[in-house]
Amino acid sequence: MNSETDPFLQDDGETMKNRVGIVNNPDALSAAERRLTTAQNATVGEVTGNFDEQHLRDIHKHLFDDVYEWAGTMRQDTIELEGETIRVSESAGVLSKGSTDFLPANQISSELAKTSELANSPDARSSDPDAFAGAVTDTLSRLNTIHPFRDGNGRTQRAFVQQLADNAGHKLSFKGVTTERNVNASIDAHQGDTTALNRIVVESMDADRVALRMQAVDDLDRAGYPVDEFWVETAQDGDHISGTVITAEDGYASLADDNNRFIIVPRQDMPVEANVGQSVSFDYERGDVAAAETPFIEHALAHSAEDRVNPPFDDESDRQAFAQEIRDNLSPADLDALKAGDAEVLRDLREPFLSENEQLRLALLSYDHGDVAPDAGARINIIERLSDNEFSERTAITDSGPKHF
Numbered sequence: 001m002n003s004e005t006d007p008f009l010q011d012d013g014e015t016m017k018n019r020v021g022i023v024n025n026p027d028a029l030s031a032a033e034r035r036l037t038t039a040q041n042a043t044v045g046e047v048t049g050n051f052d053e054q055h056l057r058d059i060h061k062h063l064f065d066d067v068y069e070w071a072g073t074m075r076q077d078t079i080e081l082e083g084e085t086i087r088v089s090e091s092a093g094v095l096s097k098g099s100t101d102f103l104p105a106n107q108i109s110s111e112l113a114k115t116s117e118l119a120n121s122p123d124a125r126s127s128d129p130d131a132f133a134g135a136v137t138d139t140l141s142r143l144n145t146i147h148p149f150r151d152g153n154g155r156t157q158r159a160f161v162q163q164l165a166d167n168a169g170h171k172l173s174f175k176g177v178t179t180e181r182n183v184n185a186s187i188d189a190h191q192g193d194t195t196a197l198n199r200i201v202v203e204s205m206d207a208d209r210v211a212l213r214m215q216a217v218d219d220l221d222r223a224g225y226p227v228d229e230f231w232v233e234t235a236q237d238g239d240h241i242s243g244t245v246i247t248a249e250d251g252y253a254s255l256a257d258d259n260n261r262f263i264i265v266p267r268q269d270m271p272v273e274a275n276v277g278q279s280v281s282f283d284y285e286r287g288d289v290a291a292a293e294t295p296f297i298e299h300a301l302a303h304s305a306e307d308r309v310n311p312p313f314d315d316e317s318d319r320q321a322f323a324q325e326i327r328d329n330l331s332p333a334d335l336d337a338l339k340a341g342d343a344e345v346l347r348d349l350r351e352p353f354l355s356e357n358e359q360l361r362l363a364l365l366s367y368d369h370g371d372v373a374p375d376a377g378a379r380i381n382i383i384e385r386l387s388d389n390e391f392s393e394r395t396a397i398t399d400s401g402p403k404h405f
Contacts, residue, residue, distance in 0.1 A: 040066065047062050071152075074149060132168055214334070233263060235286070250267070271285075327371075339378065
């Protein structure tokens with residue numbers, strides 16, 4: 001498709017028309033989009049709604065409004081783009097990627113109404129992890145088939161179901177899910193098999209597995225693997241594991257199976273020796289995964305709760321150890337997000353998880369003492385958010401006297 005048939009594209013037929021002034025350079029636009037949406041994702045929790053079509057529109061607009069004029073609009077909408085009226089038949093009444101065809105535009109609203117019913121069902125609000133995971137899997141599968149937006153569907157869907165998880169009292173983090181795994185699981189779901197997608201959801205509801213997945217992806221990246229081109233998943237109870245050991249770290253082993261997927265197994269759960277290059281085969285039985293120890297992060301957080309003026313470390317070696325803990329527990333993508341001001345990537349560095357204010361304080365500590373160089377404006381943004389939160393808390397305490405109802 002070229003710009004003559006798709007009014008959303010510029011003259012090169014590849015780069016979408018955008019607010020950031022990037023022309024004929026899709027790679028540069030992708031990088032800018034990733035940076036800007038990462039920054040916006042830090043505050044996407046402020047978007048509220050009824051888990052319906054309007055809620056999806058509001059999330060998409062929040063994430064992409066700095067990038068695209070049409071943020072928040074769907075494929076069935078008639079819109080104004082650079083002063084030109086764009087109708088459905090001229091743009092994306094029918095949308096496809098590769099061999100996958102998505103829902104025709106004239107069916108989007110009716111199918112989103114059915115998806116909203118699912119997202120508001122008892123299972124989607126259940127405290128039972130299995131019931132909730134099933135509802136989220138079906139919601140993601142439906143949204144992917146509908147594909148209501150011209151672009152940015154994946155990020156919008158993930159933010160949508162993460163809010164659904166928060167609403168039901170669950171934690172859901174997709175950090176460390178590689179593109180290869182996500183795309184293929186989505187294709188399977190589109191064809192009626194949601195097994196792989198459900199495994200992603202179940203794994204992403206387990207903070208220990210998320211931390212293990214992130215660590216493995218980071219280590220594979222450091223080892224020179226194009227990790228986003230590989231399927232990386234953690235073993236689940238009852239799996240039959242068969243493959244060749246490719247890495248044997250202190251806390252886990254990575255195995256490449258016959259389908260060239262990387263399977264991550266905690267070393268404590270390995271019933272056999274795990275030496276690099278060795279072929280192994282066993283039935284996996286999960287044990288408890290030990291939470292990562294972060295004593296210097298804990299010390300810095302405790303110090304900053306009482307004193308945000310004086311440095312938390314008197315010893316340079318302790319400060320360096322703190323910086324190392326930050327690097328060890330964040331993937332390269334999460335480090336980039338932290339530099340852009342996304343403190344939420346720090347949420348899972350402690351069980352059960354860091355509060356929003358702890359995330360913000362730790363972000364400042366990482367900027368000031370953890371060798372994390374923030375992007376322009378990120379530090380000020382974090383300070384302002386933390387100050388606003390603390391002011392609101394003090395006001396709430398002051399105003400907490402007797403009230404008439």
